[in-house]
Amino acid sequence: MYATNYHRASSVDEAVKLKSGADEGKYVSGGMTLIATMKQRLASPSDLVDLRHIPSLKGIRVDGRRVTIGAATTHAEVASSAAIRAVCPALSDLAGMIGDPHVRHMGTIGGSVANNDPAADYPAAMLALAATIVTDKRQIAADDFFTGLFETALEDGELITAITFEAPEKAAYAKFPNPASRYAMTGVFVTKGSGGVRVAVTGAGADGVFRDSGLEQALAGNWSPDAVANVSIDSSALLSDLHATADYRANLIKVMAKRAVAAA
Numbered sequence: 001m002y003a004t005n006y007h008r009a010s011s012v013d014e015a016v017k018l019k020s021g022a023d024e025g026k027y028v029s030g031g032m033t034l035i036a037t038m039k040q041r042l043a044s045p046s047d048l049v050d051l052r053h054i055p056s057l058k059g060i061r062v063d064g065r066r067v068t069i070g071a072a073t074t075h076a077e078v079a080s081s082a083a084i085r086a087v088c089p090a091l092s093d094l095a096g097m098i099g100d101p102h103v104r105h106m107g108t109i110g111g112s113v114a115n116n117d118p119a120a121d122y123p124a125a126m127l128a129l130a131a132t133i134v135t136d137k138r139q140i141a142a143d144d145f146f147t148g149l150f151e152t153a154l155e156d157g158e159l160i161t162a163i164t165f166e167a168p169e170k171a172a173y174a175k176f177p178n179p180a181s182r183y184a185m186t187g188v189f190v191t192k193g194s195g196g197v198r199v200a201v202t203g204a205g206a207d208g209v210f211r212d213s214g215l216e217q218a219l220a221g222n223w224s225p226d227a228v229a230n231v232s233i234d235s236s237a238l239l240s241d242l243h244a245t246a247d248y249r250a251n252l253i254k255v256m257a258k259r260a261v262a263a264a
């Protein structure tokens, strides 16, 4: 690991100023991705600006069915939140499936969404829940946020402050985890609410997380696991790697979609 300067910010304004004043600064939240990358010398930021001690980035608020989660909230806090479980148990379940206890107690929702790993779980939830990503500058719809592998609509220095969404009537997440890392080989998050049916797939797309319009149409017509059987998944845009071929992932999408609808 190369030497770096560590800064502990106590407000969003201070964090943004510290980063913009640094040569090649980076925000660090849980550090579960960034510190590992630095240890491998694949990243060498001149300065790390720690977001975890900024009070306004912490905490969970549920008003009616409106859920707002601070960016520095850990996966463990989301998994154990009774308030979230009461209106959207699918999100608590998803957070409880991330990695292992160490990762869940350090990793944060803001870090996961900003990182947009193609096998991460939260991006699928954000898309299926039609969530809004709130930053220090603006509000970005999840549909416009995830732009490719590890790519997002965030501009340089833009800081995610919170995630917000209206809990749908029905939702569930089904994941086929990689047995070693627990990342999704394929994960499918389904929702049904006033905005219709939304189905988002992670771990399988060659270009990262995506919504599947075929599954959405089939489930809008008939919200049942049986409706998934006749949908054909085009494997040409799916990922093939040492873990699974594109065809295998295409099959997993259907299996996970069926399980998610049954659970919802």
Ligand SMILES: Cc1cc2nc3c(=O)[nH]c(=O)nc-3n(C[C@H](O)[C@H](O)[C@H](O)COP(=O)(O)OP(=O)(O)OC[C@H]3O[C@@H](n4cnc5c(N)ncnc54)[C@H](O)[C@@H]3O)c2cc1C
Pocket (backbone or CB within 6 Å): 026, 027, 028, 029, 030, 031, 032, 033, 034, 035, 036, 051, 071, 072, 097, 098, 099, 100, 103, 106, 107, 108, 109, 110, 111, 112, 114, 115, 117, 119, 120, 121, 122, 158, 159, 160, 161, 181, 182, 183, 184
């Ligand atoms: C062994 C292991 C297993 C894992 N398994 C899973 C899994 O099953 N599913 C899953 O989804 N993930 C998994 N992860 C990833 C984990 O969820 C991380 O927590 C997540 O990817 C990054 O969150 P973080 O808070 O640690 O971010 P960091 O590592 O601190 O930061 C990641 C990136 O996001 C940026 N960033 C952080 N916060 C913000 C913010 N508020 N605004 C703007 N940019 C920001 C940083 O600058 C950095 O570029 C695993 C990780 C490990 C090490």
